[in-house]
Amino acid sequence: MAVRGADREDVLRNWLRTPAGAVFRSDHGRPLLAVLAPEGVPLDEVVVVDRPDLNRLEVHLHGSVAVLGELQRYGPIERAVELDISSGVRGPVLDLLLQATSRARLALAVEQLAMPPFEQWLERAAAAPSAEARSREWERLSGRTVTARALAAPARLVLVGRQNAGKSTLLNRLVLAERALTGDLPGLTRDGVQEETELSGYPYRIGDTAGLGVAVGRLDRAAIERGIELARGGLRILVVDGAVGWGDVERRLAPDADLVVWSRRDRVPRPIGWPDDLPLGPGFDLRDPEVSLEVRERVGVELRRVRGLPEVPEDGVGGVVAWTDDELGRARDALSSDRPGPEV
Ligand SMILES: Nc1nc2c(ncn2[C@@H]2O[C@H](COP(=O)(O)OP(=O)(O)OP(=O)(O)O)[C@@H](O)[C@H]2O)c(=O)[nH]1
Ligand SMILES: [Mg+2]
Known part of the structure; x- marks a missing residue:
């Protein structure tokens, strides 16, 4: 006022x-x-x-x-932001507005509320005079969309690896709290905790899993199965026990890992026997909670690199976003020069 x-x-x-x-x-x-x-x-x-x-x-x-x-x-209130919660398309924006946990996420929600309806935007973009101009609009839209979606909703991140590798310890460091039980007993984690946090400005839901190794009983086997199921479709961090290094478990999990993080840097300078030609991410001495900020920073930046995301935009993404796959598909058909069509 x-x-x-x-x-x-x-x-x-x-x-x-x-x-x-x-x-x-x-x-x-x-x-x-x-x-x-x-x-x-x-x-x-x-x-x-x-x-x-x-x-x-x-x-x-x-x-x-x-x-x-x-x-x-x-007296009448001249201007107030009005939320249309009946609009399905704006759903993600409304959720973000209500649940934003950072300035960048809130700024994105506020920016998107002020955007014209997607249809209107697309009509105008599709009317651009040249194929190059339309293709440029498509590039910009898809770039904004990837960033905005990554900011709006947490990505699923799953920690996998052999028993005792330090998965639960890593989870605790990443979320800045002693959420998961850790200890020397192999197979300690059965049903891993899930926690939300932000790394490098982007939200993640991180899940701990039961380590692979000797499944001594039916319960352990079931826990490992659940872990494998959980990892499906999410981003995976393979946690390697540096002191054990490369082994059968790592051989099995490395091909599907988005990032490899290793523990026990206090014991070894590099995971034992790790093949030179395989990607290897940062290593840590995870024992002391004091390392948490460094771990969060290093892992956050690596994940951003893997996902191809820019540094978090502090003031929104600068334009309309395709919040649904349907919108994105229609924009591709109308704007992208890759499309097969009569023009070709
Ligand atoms: N020296 C050293 N010990 C570590 C490090 N990281 C973890 N540990 C210890 O290793 C043991 C196992 O750690 P957890 O985090 O429970 O391992 P996990 O991968 O969750 O194991 P499971 O739940 O059995 O699959 C704990 O005693 C940790 O304190 C490290 O970097 N250095
Ligand atoms: Mg564990």
């Missing part, structure tokens, strides 16, 4: 109090905590900023239904 004019402070005199209940006085340019009290009745806490440069006094308030409803009694 803002009041413009030389007498802006006088106009709001009857609406604002200091937190202690005294008469409110602005402090040029400096934000001040105040109480919004129309007709002297306290309604909510607000932040007040006087902007002499703009001849404006701003009252920053919660846009909650209760506050806005109360204020409406004093």
Whole structure:
């Protein structure tokens, strides 16, 4: 809410109090905590900023239904962000708006709310005069879409590897909390925990799995099966015990791994017997929780590289996004020059 004019402070005199209940006085340019009290009745806490440069006094308030409803009694609210929760296409944006856990994710939601409907955008893009211009629009749209989707919803990330490799310890470091039970007993994890966190600015749901190795009983075998099932379709980090190094388990899991992370760098400089021509990611001494920030940083950057994602855009992706695969497919048909069509 803002009041413009030389007498802006006088106009709001009857609406604002200091937190202690005294008469409110602005402090040029400096934000001040105040109480919004129309007709002297306290309604909510607000932040007040006087902007002499703009001849404006701003009252920053919660846009909650209760506050806005109360204020409406004093006159119509000219402009407020209106959420259309009936629109299926905007679903992901609404979810993001309500659940954003970072400034970048919130900025993306706010940006996308202001975008024109996808149909309208596509119609205009498809009307571009040349095939090159349309193809450029397609490139930009697909780039924005990949980044926006990666920011909006967590990617599934599964930790796989042999028993005792340090999978549960790695999970704990990645989520900055002792969530999974760890210990020297091989086969300790049966049903792995799942936790959400952000790495390098992108959200992930990380799942721990039962390690591969000697399945001594029916329960262990079932746990390993569940782990294999969980890993299907997600990103996989193969956790290698550096001191054990390359073995049958690694031979089996390495081809499908998106990233290899190894433990026990306190014992070995490099996983024993690791083939020179196989990709190998960062190694850590995972024992001390103090390493967590470094582990999160290194793993986050590696995952970004593997997924081909840019550094997290702090202010949205800069345009319309195809939130559904159907939208993306239609955009490809209408814009991409790869398509077989009468023009070719
Ligand atoms: N020295 C050393 N020990 C580690 C390191 N990382 C993990 N450990 C230890 O290795 C043991 C096994 O770690 P876990 O994280 O439980 O291993 P896991 O891969 O989850 O094992 P399972 O659940 O049995 O599949 C624990 O005692 C850890 O403290 C490391 O980098 N260095
Ligand atoms: Mg474990």
